[in-house]
Amino acid sequence: MHLVPADRADRRTIDGHRVCDAIAAIGDAERVRAWAGRFSLLADANRLALLLALHRTGPLAVSDLAVATGMNDPAVSQALRLLRAAGVVAGEKEGRVVRYRVVDADVRAVLDHC
Incomplete structure (x- = not known):
């Protein structure tokens, strides 16, 4: 042993x-x-929905994610703030619009199986 x-x-x-x-x-x-x-981040249904949308469609803005998931804009922003702080997503600013994408390769691999 x-x-x-x-x-x-x-x-x-x-x-x-x-x-x-x-x-x-x-x-x-x-x-x-x-x-x-x-x-823990993936255990929340709203965050998981956001990650699946971003993973399968590519970069999306907060307002588009809100429409896609049925969440309101502030709830999407709060969830993205947590995901960004954990290094799971990143935002890319284009003018006044910020589009988010999944950047954590391990999380992307998990999302492939969802």
């Missing part, structure tokens, strides 16, 4: 080799936290 941390080494296991495999599968705790954060 070479992968078992010292603070858990004294605990009894049934299938020690599988415990090591499970620890390896979990990997770095920071990576797990990052994915949990991504899943």
